[in-house]
Amino acid sequence: MTDIPPPAPPDGAPDWAAVQSEVVEHLQRLIRIVTVNPPGNELAAARYLDGVLTAAGIESRVLEPAPGRGAVVARLRGTGERAPVLLLAHTDVVGVEAAQWSVEPFGGVVRDGYVYGRGAIDDKGMLAANLVTMLLLRRHVAAGGTLRRDVVLVANADEEAGGELGMAWLLAHHPELVRAEFALNEGGRTRVVRGRPLYVAVQTAEKVPHVVTVTARGDGGHASVPLPGNPVFRLGRALAAIGGWRAPTAVTPTTRRFFAELARVWPERAEARAMADVAASDPARVRRGAAALRRVPTFDALLRAGVSAVMTRGGIRTNVIPTEATATLDVRTLPGQSIDALVARLRRVVDDPRVEIAVAERGRDAPSSDHASPMFRAIAEAARALDPRLVTVPYLSTGATDSAQLRAWGVPTFGVLPFPLTQDDEDRMHGHDERVPVEALLFGTRLIYEAVRRVAVA
Numbered sequence: 001m002t003d004i005p006p007p008a009p010p011d012g013a014p015d016w017a018a019v020q021s022e023v024v025e026h027l028q029r030l031i032r033i034v035t036v037n038p039p040g041n042e043l044a045a046a047r048y049l050d051g052v053l054t055a056a057g058i059e060s061r062v063l064e065p066a067p068g069r070g071a072v073v074a075r076l077r078g079t080g081e082r083a084p085v086l087l088l089a090h091t092d093v094v095g096v097e098a099a100q101w102s103v104e105p106f107g108g109v110v111r112d113g114y115v116y117g118r119g120a121i122d123d124k125g126m127l128a129a130n131l132v133t134m135l136l137l138r139r140h141v142a143a144g145g146t147l148r149r150d151v152v153l154v155a156n157a158d159e160e161a162g163g164e165l166g167m168a169w170l171l172a173h174h175p176e177l178v179r180a181e182f183a184l185n186e187g188g189r190t191r192v193v194r195g196r197p198l199y200v201a202v203q204t205a206e207k208v209p210h211v212v213t214v215t216a217r218g219d220g221g222h223a224s225v226p227l228p229g230n231p232v233f234r235l236g237r238a239l240a241a242i243g244g245w246r247a248p249t250a251v252t253p254t255t256r257r258f259f260a261e262l263a264r265v266w267p268e269r270a271e272a273r274a275m276a277d278v279a280a281s282d283p284a285r286v287r288r289g290a291a292a293l294r295r296v297p298t299f300d301a302l303l304r305a306g307v308s309a310v311m312t313r314g315g316i317r318t319n320v321i322p323t324e325a326t327a328t329l330d331v332r333t334l335p336g337q338s339i340d341a342l343v344a345r346l347r348r349v350v351d352d353p354r355v356e357i358a359v360a361e362r363g364r365d366a367p368s369s370d371h372a373s374p375m376f377r378a379i380a381e382a383a384r385a386l387d388p389r390l391v392t393v394p395y396l397s398t399g400a401t402d403s404a405q406l407r408a409w410g411v412p413t414f415g416v417l418p419f420p421l422t423q424d425d426e427d428r429m430h431g432h433d434e435r436v437p438v439e440a441l442l443f444g445t446r447l448i449y450e451a452v453r454r455v456a457v458a
Helices: 016-032 043-055 126-140 167-175 231-243 253-263 268-280 283-292 295-304 339-350 374-386 404-411 438-456
Strands: 059-066 069-077 085-090 114-116 151-156 183-185 188-194 198-205 210-219 307-313 324-333 355-361 393-396 411-413 435-436
Touching: 016 043, 016 114, 016 126, 016 438, 043 059, 043 069, 043 126, 043 151, 059 126, 059 167, 069 126, 069 167, 069 198, 069 374, 085 126, 085 404, 085 438, 114 438, 126 151, 126 438, 151 167, 167 404, 183 374, 183 404, 183 438, 188 438, 198 253, 198 404, 210 231, 210 307, 231 324, 231 339, 231 355, 253 268, 253 393, 268 283, 268 435, 283 295, 324 339, 339 355, 339 411, 374 411, 393 411, 435 438
Parallel strands: 085 151, 085 183, 183 411, 198 393
Antiparallel strands: 059 069, 069 151, 114 435, 188 198, 198 411, 210 324, 210 355, 307 324
């Protein structure tokens, strides 16, 4: 269990013990609604959320971008003094290898202080926290309180498969429902280091994801006669060359501030010095710091474009040399970087005219969200109120979220993973035995509620 101190709530604050039971129950119910994408089947989750919201007296509607694919948009009306704030989460999840789990992946099992299940972290945990935040704000209004802006909850489909039937569809068909001054979404981190919550990383920008193919061609024939131009071997050599290449260090303004702030509190002294070096203006210090942080993959990935081989295919029979073999790369460029320039560099690295490297899918770059925003400040203030030891820092995420589409559309969006997690628990996201500590689930719900309360309650 993590060391999360329970601050004394002010008079009139929610009964947090009751809230903990409430958010756990909603998360369990959401996990038990199987929304693996593909095929998604998010409509069942959308109807569950709509039922809870409507029963609480919150204006809600279910949208169906395609048969069986559902989204929910709910709105708590404010005075209109300020533009709305948007709470965003997605209902779809990735698949599982059930035999590798110690519990039923879709059982919503509570064991040893954790809620287990696919989506517990990504993203049904945040969905449950957003839902309970809406319910708490509704109770505030029912008790005579007011909101100076609308608070809008969006539960989207299809995020795990690119969002064409999720955020992209919503922006294309119902933009009026999601117009807001700013939004709160997944994408950040609340990290437990050496047994205590150390920092809240608020995603204000993200890497741009692309799909790149590497295709090797050569002479085919009977496998009993080895051929020097075997495309499978050629592909292997190309991948080995790409795997041995590293993109140059490039420190974005967001990453510079991230490491500068983190260096002040990081408990491991050598890594703290490396963070301070990376944040410096001296190129020699930056190079030295980046070299030291290379051994921490999660930090190294913030400092350069990333290239990961994810799939290979080729051949039709065990005794036939194919004429073609292909690999797929997941490439993540830093904001503002050119994918075409990176691919051109990979071609030079491979240096083989019979290997074609091409961009199959292009990601969409988006502007950063300003960390001087009232939403960012509200998150930082809420974090300090819950635990004065926490430092809040802007963060460039390596993963892609719906936030990029919202930012590109003009809504500054801030990503949080509000649950204090160790690296081990965070690594279970998309993996086996995904889980969230019950006390972290409550902490995250309080963080979201307190942040929204600061920008929305009159």
